[in-house]
Amino acid sequence: MEKIAVLIPCYNEEKTIKKVVEDWKKELPEATIYVYNNNSTDRTVEIAKEAGAIVRNEYQQGKGNVIRRMFREIDAQCYIMIDGDDTYPAQFGREMAEKVLEYKVDMVVGDRLSSTYFEENKRPFHNLGNSMVRAAINHLFKSNIRDIMTGYRAFSYQFVKTFPVLSRGFEIETEMSIHAVDKNMLVDNVIIEYRDRPDGSESKLNTYTDGMKVLFTIIKLFKGYRPFQFFGSMAFLLMIIAAGLFIPVFMTYLHTGLVPNFPTLIVSGFIALAALQAFFSGLILSTIVQKNRQDFEFKLQLITNKIDNEKDN
Template sequence: MDKLAILIPAYNEEQTIEKVVKDVKEVVSAIPGSVIYVYDNNSKDNTVALAQKAGAVVRHEYAQGKGAVIRRMFREIDAEAYIMIDADDTYPVEAIPDMYQKIVDKDVDMVVGDRLSSTYFEENKRPFHNVGNTLVRKLINTLFKTNIRDILTGYRAFSYRFVKTFPVLSRGFEIETEMSIHATEYRMLVENQVISYRDRPEGSESKLDTYGDGFRVIKTVINLYRGYHPFAFYSIFSLIFFLVSMILFVGRVLLPYPATNTVPNFPSLIVSMILLVLAFITFFSGSILDAIETSNKRNFELKLIECEDKKKNG
């Protein structure tokens, strides 16, 4: 088991990968047992050769997407602590020792490199990314009642416990959102660390699709809220069905009835009853799924105990 594993996902980063590896190597030289891993994701340029030249251990993930790369990294590497940093030279490697110490000394499960509280909005040249980061942060912190200050950052430190119990479901850049919500929902200890941010050097191109990735992130947030808080999620639809049913029944059936002693709008009665049935179905579906999720969280706690035993024995 490594003391510290530096995980660098890379896809066509020949302009910056050598510098990033060398900078990281210099910083972690004071931490014995540190290994730098570059996981190449089908790069078409000289990323692999330059990473090897700089002294990194290069491995490959042939399924395209950052989520696939992280799944491979987390499953293959055993270490007491992990630092994940992007290969685009936008993050300060000088923060690595502090992030590492929080993992080993304070038993933190995830340290989030917080760009948004420092230079991100000045350095980032893509205004829609600024808006998107802010909206996603506010949405998640509101829905999941947390205080993670930078949801989409790719600069994070992890404990062995987090890495070995995190189910990677996303394929793309929405993986950071999934990590943040997973840590929050399973009551893992998360700390924010303010870091400086610098924009990509000239000639280095971002792999992000502002609108496409933004849509996928929002979709991920909704799906995770449905999964982790099914009662609250389905209760919204149950309430809507119930209110529409009552409005339709009272307005179209109940109020006109005394005048004729007959049901003047029989189709409205049928529709209102169907909506009422749907309201009950969605309510009880949410209740059942909520009980299942509670059981899953209990099982996860047992899984954490097994993970700790494996770490001690490994």
């Protein structure tokens, strides 16, 4: 098992990949640097090899697919994930690796939003989106992750080998953050400097399309990880609607002894039944999620024992 692996997912980064690889070779000379090429059509692969990186390929398009491949293939005590666009300085890598190796942190988040991100990033909707996503996740999951969508992170072996990669694209960072919080893993933040892409380097992100994917990912993961809160909120909302329809009919009945609006009464009854169904669905699913957490802890213990055995040998 390697001590530190630097993982760089890449798609058409010939303008910056040489500098990124060389910077990391200087910062962490003991680390093995992997560049995972995701169907680049420029000279990314050639330049990365010349710079001294180990280059591998992932042919399914999308950052999530690349990360799934990296996490499956590489065994290391500490993983550092970094983008190939030279927006994240390598100088913070040593501190992030030490938190994983010395202090047993499972995920170290490179926090851009507390430093230079809003000054360097020239896309105002990206800035707004990052702030909204951070606020939403920290509120829904009761966490304190300062930068949800940063591509600069360090991971432990336990995190990497227990993280189920479901997303295919850039929403993968959101998925990582929620997984770490839900599984009660140790998360720490390191404030980093951010610099915008150099001239000639183009972002692969679409502000609106990828932003909508991230929002849908948050909703999907909240439903999966917090089913009782999700379906309980739905049940509460439906019950309010049902009561709003039922009360006028009931008040009319009390005053006149008649029920003139049978269709409204029937609709309110069906909505109330839907509310009850949502409530009990959330209750059942929350029991399943709790069982999954217990199974996860058992799996985590097996992985920890594997690491201890390898160290002893």
